[in-house]
Amino acid sequence: MVVDGVTTGVVVVLCIILAALALFVSEVIPNDVTAIGVIGALVIFEPWTGVGARAAISGFANPATVTIVAMYMLSAAIQDTGIVHRLGVYLADFTAGNEFRALVATVGTTGPIAGFINNTPVVAVFIPMISDLADEAAVSPSKLLLPLSYAAILGGTLTLIGTSTNILASEYARTLIDGRSGIGMFEFTPLGIVILAVGLAYLLTIGRRLTPARIPAESDLVEEFDLDDHLAVVSVSPDSPAVGMSVEAFSAEYLVETRILQIRRNGEVFAAPRTDQRIEAGDQLVVHGTLQAVNRLGKVTGLKQILREDVTEETFIEPTVDETLARAVVPEESAYVGETIAEARIAAFHDTTVLAIRRGDELLRTDLDERTLRPGDLLLVWTTPTSIEYFTDSGELVIAHEEAYDKLAKADVANIAPLSSKTPIAVGIMAGVVGATALGLLPIVIAALVGVFAMIVTGCLSAPDAYDAVSWNVIFLLAGVIPLGVAMEATGGAALLAELVVVAAGFVPLLAVLFLFYLVTGLLASVITPVATIVLMIPVAVDAAVRLDANAFSFVLAAMFAAATSFMTPVGYQTNLMVYGPGGYRFSDFLRVGGPLQLLISVVTTLGIAFRWGV
Incomplete structure (x- = not known):
């Protein structure tokens, strides 16, 4: 069926693309899962997309994927x-x-x-x-x-x-x-x-x-995450039910909204919950929780807040204690993405307590166990060197602040x-x-x-x-979107979009068309993944170049460079997402700093392509 030169196949494929783009931008589900859904959709609508089962999974065998x-x-x-x-x-x-x-x-x-x-x-x-x-x-x-x-x-x-x-x-x-x-x-x-x-x-x-x-x-990490009202020091009275109990037993029976981080006793400090020390009368406990939760705990257990005792980052730096405060970024490929902190079992398996989460401009400090982790989240954690080593080696978290890196210039290079x-x-x-x-x-x-x-x-x-x-996740994303390019070619969708480029050539010089194509590709890469952008735009680039009697390789290079240089949003490129939390940036910061850079690189690259390979 054809309506005004547009086949039903083109309409179906464009609808699948638009649905995929909406999911990529909204991130309602992970991008790699969206890509798997694209594979299924292309095969389900095979009579119109022209993509059968073998073609749909061809992305996994594509030389680029391997x-x-x-x-x-x-x-x-x-x-x-x-x-x-x-x-x-x-x-x-x-x-x-x-x-x-x-x-x-x-x-x-x-x-x-x-x-x-x-x-x-x-x-x-x-x-x-x-x-x-x-x-x-x-x-x-x-x-x-x-x-x-x-x-x-x-x-x-x-x-x-x-x-x-x-x-x-x-x-x-x-x-x-x-x-x-x-x-x-x-x-x-x-x-x-x-x-x-x-x-x-x-x-x-x-x-x-x-x-x-x-x-x-x-900056002090406690101040940076605004935890002044979420950390307190309480004293243990002689008649408190906590006396004689282990931290683990006391936590299981009494601590619902709060957590013990340290026991301080006569100048000694013991990190909880790993310590085997039992709580004694006169101990001072550093606890994490809202002031209201600490007050409720005090009424039940007799623990009294020491109002003159402020908790700062220095509170957690003790030569006799291995535990340390650290910032940790959740990378896009982490297995923790999509899980709540409770489901991830970070505390149980890795002796790591999450004290706060920074997500863009949002700072989360309560109900943390029920928070679902997202790529780019910045966590303030109370953790151990062994856990830091595990997170670093596994890539599940990127430690963005670590005492081991302090004073590197003065350290023994061979040992560090x-x-x-x-x-x-x-x-x-x-x-x-x-x-x-x-x-x-x-x-x-x-x-x-x-x-x-x-x-x-x-x-x-x-x-x-x-x-x-x-x-x-990147590999599945890649393998899932490659068949979209196949469908674009098979149905004529790439040719249809190429016609729009040809129309632009009627109003501006060919060099300007190449520049505009670069800009559009770059903007698209800023809101969806660069991989998906390449798959969608390169077939269009080649088709448009053929119709304009232009250099197809120049248009391919324009799409490649544009997709690879995405500066304007934190979600357009994974490295932007990784520094988003540790830098405390706002979304607008990427536009302010990355916008002029992207425009500058667009001009330089377009002129460079034209000079070296022609248009």
């Missing part, structure tokens, strides 16, 4: 060498407490590294380091964390393996453009260097002035950031993957898989760690 899986694993092996941690030590030494040097060190190292290692784990490693660099320089961490994310994004434009969108764009170039075998490892590196240089210059000048200082320099004995082997294997691809000896998917094999057999990476390193 390559991205392998690159996650290779990045993990490089991370395990300790090189990035070692670099953090040298950064602390270089900055020497100077604010501008700290900014230069942040953006000047993150960008180049992100060209060869997946930028998400790079940012995860750098967040605690940068936070402590900010402390040493007496500058707000907000002034450094947003530039950290932006520099990592800019670095992704340097090489083919810089981001997953580059790899996906290469696969589309191979299948959609005649005579193209994909995109070379360093084919666009000269332009990437220009983009990185321009972006870093912006961050060091205009961006530096626009970036707000949301979190005060050297030891290098693995496998470091030369791992670096050599990674160099081999890059070299084999760059020289055309092997397709990137095969080179990456051989690299993973070599990392595992040489002991640089264990098989379990390799599988754990993969962000499977």
Whole structure:
């Protein structure tokens, strides 16, 4: 059936796309789950979409998907060498407490590294380091964390393996453009260097002035999370039923709305709930809960609040106690996403108590066990070094403030950031993957898989760690949206959208059309994932270029760069989401700092593409 030149198939596919976009933006369900739903919808409506079961799951076998899986694993092996941690030590030494040097060190190292290692784990490693660099320089961490994310994004434009969108764009170039075998490892590196240089210059000048200082320099964590009225010190009277009870037993019987964090006794401090000490008369207990809850507890148990005793971050810093306060970010791929804190069992399994949650401008301090965790949430936790190590290794939480990173510049480098004995082997294997691809000896998917094999057999990476390193939600998202591109092509949806681009060419020069296409793609990537943007826009780019008798490869590059450089929202790129909470940013901060940067990069990239490849 055709109505005004638009087939029923086009209408059905566009409806599926619009529904998917609505779910991507609203995040009512996780994006990877939405992508799985897209697979089902395409097959259910196969008579109109033209996508059968085999085509619908083709994304899982797509070379780009397999390559991205392998690159996650290779990045993990490089991370395990300790090189990035070692670099953090040298950064602390270089900055020497100077604010501008700290900014230069942040953006000047993150960008180049992100060209060869997946930028998400790079940012995860750098967040605690940068936070402590900010402390040493007496500058707000907000002034450094947003530039950290932006520099990592800019670095992704340097090489083919810089981001997953580059790899996906290469696969589309191979299948959609005649005579193209994909995109070379360093084919666009000269332009990437220009983009990185321009972006870093912006961050060091205009961006530096626009970036707000949301979190005060050297801020007290208790003040930062406004917990003054949610932490108290109570004394244990001789007739209290708490006397003689363990913390665990007392908590089970009496503590519903409050939690004991410390027992303080004659100058000694015992961290709860792990301590085996029994509560004694005269003990002072540091408790977490509202003042109303503390008062109700006092009426039942005889515990009396010591009004003159203020609880600050210093209260929790004791040389005899391992536990520490820390900020922790919930990354997008964390298994905790979608679970309540009670369901996640963080306290039971990892001796970690969540004291507050910062979610954008919202600060949550009550009913925490019932709060559902979301990507980007910033948690204030009372935790142990062992748990910090677990969260860091597993990637379930990104620790954004850690005492172990304090005074790195004065520390023994070898002890603080030891290098693995496998470091030369791992670096050599990674160099081999890059070299084999760059020289055309092997397709990137095969080179990456051989690299993973070599990392595992040489002991640089264990098989379990390799599988754990993969962000499977990203892989399922990728595999789920790739069939949308198939449906767009099969039904003529890409051709229909390309017609709109052709119409624009009737009013402005071809270079302006390329620029407008870049802007639209960038805006779309800011509200949905860059991966989904690439899948939707590259078929349109190639179709439009053919109709305009333009260079299809230039339009593909425009879509690739636009999707890979999303600065305007915290949800458009995962690294933005990771610094959102630790920096205390507002949504508008990304528009204020990222908006001009995105426009600047749009102009530079469009002109660079036109100069190098033509339009």
